[in-house]
Amino acid sequence: MVRLRFAPSPTGYLHVGGARTALFNWLYAKKNNGKFLIRIEDTDTERSSKDFEEIILNSLKWLGLLWDEGPDVGGDFGPYRQSERLEIYRKYAEKLVSEKKAYYAIYNNNNEEIEKSFEKPSNFKNKDYSFVIKFIVPKEGKTYFDDLLKGKMEFENKLFDDFIIIKSNGYPTYNFAVVVDDHLMKITHVFRGEDHLSNTPKQILIYDAFKWESPIFMHIPLILGEDKTPLSKRHGGTSVTYFQENGFLKDALLNYLAILGWSVEKEVFNVFDEIKKFDPSKISNKSVVFDYKKLEWINGQHLRTSPIEKIEKEFLEYLKLVKLKIANVNRAYFQEVITICREKVNTLKQLYDISYPFFFDDFIYEEDYIKKFLLKPEAETILKTAIEKLNKINNFTLEEIEKNLRLIAEELNLGTKKVFQTIRGAVFGKLVTPGLFESIKVLGKQKTIERLNKTLIFRSNYEK
């Protein structure tokens, strides 16, 4: 059975690069009916925090990349937080010392290594000294491994110095902890960022020292910003939280992250449907530039083609997350609004903006509308005629609405653009809305007329 893990260190939000790494691990585990687990690498006592751990886990949950084992759900190979596994690392490190594959290195206060020993330095308890455990790197030979993406890799051992595996505070270093954990947790495949590529030989050396079999490695190229430097806040939002708060759909983010470096026949898809087609070796072996525009396009595709119930649910979750409220409307109305509005926008944030006048009467009239349409002399007649005509419609259907509004233009001998824009702005306050007839139908006869009247009053007051 295949077992993969995502091992974030809780020192910040979940970066899209991390999300992509998690996705590939998750995808491969699911494809092979294996297990996907989360391990928290919080051995950096200075920077790690429980808050970040929670945020990262929440981001992962939001994306739907759920795990079989982890710090919150437990599992047979726990604990899943490195800070809770200190005894384990110490034990294994001491085993290496007893086999003369590692040694204690004693430091003075100037941080100079003053002594090496295979005995635990019990007589150095005083404050002027500290000690660590260092792994002994063979001075000759080469270390090899086969990377799923990079192919055969080899590194000269002499390139590496003996390195610390247990810090003076008793915590393990990254390179040591991963090896011990991945082995103990029976990890079969390690998919991680390319920034770990040159760490791998050191880890292989540790696997060898323990005579453990190493997992299969794959190093995924990094995500860059448009200027080819590593994607950072300078380029825009980089955390999953950011995209969540800016109205992106989880499926769209996952979709984009998946095709970023992974080519498929049709670009727009739901990763949950394409698990079986995932092939890690097909991932591009080249660092990629994060394209916000394309993400937004993909988001728009998902927004428009997903079942309305799904969009409804995510829209509601989004509004709650960003603490926006909408008027208390019935569900059918809510769905109708989303249905006509989503045709026009790409994100939930934009969906909120465009649908606002469907939920609230307190919208303000756009400057452009007032200037270009409302204040024109014909406006009053147009609006009055509209009220009159709409009032007479008994069966408030799309056809009837369209017929009557077109009649206004005809009777007043005005262009449809002028007439429709004047009405559009009067009813919704803005010049860009979904189709006028649909919008009015959804809003309803009463409300529409109410607003037309209100606009008329606004207009006369505006003129003073």
Add this chain to the structure above:
RNA sequence: GCCCCCAUCGUCUAGCGGUCUAGGACACUGGCCUUUCAAGCCAGAGGCACGGGUUCGAAUCCCGUUGGGGGCGCCA
């Protein structure tokens, strides 16, 4: 400085020695549609980093150069 990875339109990619006058997607430009803005449809512009080889033939293989990225922590 040393080690490692990478190199096709602006961006993401297809391409695995002849089918490439290099295909697609986003973005861009123009057109159609049209009540606004999108969407949709049609069209267009735009690329094999450079230099050597190998070969009858190279985007595809090899070498070098250049460029970009990563690593060389008691960070992960």
